[in-house]
């Protein structure tokens with residue numbers, strides 16, 4: 256039986272009760288408390304005990320931001336063809352299959368149309384579970400098509416990044432997605448349509464150094480990691496330890512890299528507030 | 534075994550035979566002649582057998598000419614412009630005005646520096662935020678006066694430093710790509726050594742992209758890739774082969790338009806590489822000069838719109854056995 260059928264793909268069920276994962280409890284990495292999973296889901300995946308943020312899957316993010324029953328999936332039905340025939344410790348084909356199975360996604364991004372407090376828009380949401388949310392040819396194509404859709408329909412475009420950067424396993428073609436998405440972004444400029452970039456944990460390297468940094472308005476979710484180079488690489492290069500808050504949302508805000516730092520619970524009204532101006 | 538090692542082994546075998554020949558009075562001249570012939574045959578066709586890791590070594594060869602060397606070879610009246618007007622001047626980015634093929638052009642060149650002290654000064658070719666700001670400033674200038682842009686790429690990657698992050702280096706790279714993609718003047722980029730990830734592509738979103746045959750262009754350094762995927766930097770050679778980062782690979786992937794023949798290699802015979810690059814630059818420049826603004830932008834946009842490789846998911850794509 257195929258992993259997911261076309262018509263089933265990404266139907267976001269706002270009343271979905273239970274994750275397929277049978278575990279009822281989950282341990283918070285931040286405060287080590289056991290949390291009832293249902294409670295966590297109801298709480299926007301924020302630890303009710305210490306306030307730490309858990310990863311949101313792309314679907315969960317959509318549920319958290321988009322008005323009930325307004326989401327229409329516009330993700331193109333494409334997947335990687337492993338252009339380099341790449342093999343490291345594990346063949347890339349296997350990594351892809353595993354990630355597809357785990358996430359029930361074609362690749363690390365969902366694109367759709369929906370409303371945020373009645374503001375109709377096109378949204379693209381990355382999912383960190385899929386090979387670190389990395390951007391290869393498929394992600395580049397989905398972002399470019401999402402932007403084109405927004406332009407055709409005269410809608411704002413919102414990108415929720417959660418990505419470690421370009422996908423190594425597709426080599427140079429991944430690097431070119433930085434240009435492809437940046438070039439596509441220009442279509443919005445021509446049509447005078449707003450692009451709101453939302454950086455979440457993590458927005459780094461090739462994604463941060465291209466499309467995610469080109470928002471007309473850029474929001475950082477509280478607790479995000481925002482930067483170009485990895486902490487370890489920088490520390491090795493300069494031979495000193497970096498401060499704890501380095502590359503955090505607060506750091507990015509203080510450096511003037513983002514316009515606001517927003518709590519997860521406030522992200523939806525904040526987006527609506529921003530879109531109201533355009 | 535890498536091609537370089539094979540050649541070195543042949544050379545040392547010949548050397549040993551020669552020593553035996555002269556010391557022991559043995560007549561080994563036949564053997565020596567045979568091996569020497571084998572070596573020269575092998576040298577002639579060595580290029581085709583170089584693998585990704587061999588090319589990485591050539592791209593980083595200490596004698597490989599840097600951006601400034603190409604500027605000197607290609608122009609004789611280069612006028613450097615200095616600084617980004619805010620943070621300072623990035624020595625890893627040389628840029629300015631020059632007359633080229635009868636017209637004024639703007640040159641934007643990454644350069645690693647020709648010797649140890651210059652390499653220190655240029656941070657080994659790793660640009661900081663000011664370098665990418667300087668590049669943007671030069672792009673603005675080119676557009677204002679309708680000057681074509683020639684950009685030369687040679688960097689291991691953008692500088693991973695504290696201040697670079699504080700100065701939003703990722704954002705500066707993004708802006709650089711964005712600026713370059715919207716320019717209404719002809720742009721040609723040439724990878725002359727290392728095309729290291731985002732730091733390289735920042736000045737590489739050109740109408741035409743050329744690549745010297747012993748250069749590399751990659752999403753990540755082989756060492757970085759090995760450290761992440763193999764959990765061991767020693768697998769860099771494997772990573773280099775897997776990443777398909779050579780000029781021939783880049784051409785196959787549709788990222789590079791032309792591979793420039795270096796003859797015996799730019800580190801050995803700079804003039805051959807420089808002359809071939811010169812010829813290709815002139816040819817491409819004159820072709821691009823035929824296009825008007827709209828055509829340029831439309832073609833550039835189309836070129837990057839179709840970059841990538843993927844397949845359609847069909848309904849009956851079986852990809853799960855276990856369920």
Ligand SMILES: [Zn+2]
Nearest residue numbers: 283286302305
């Ligand atoms: Zn907690």
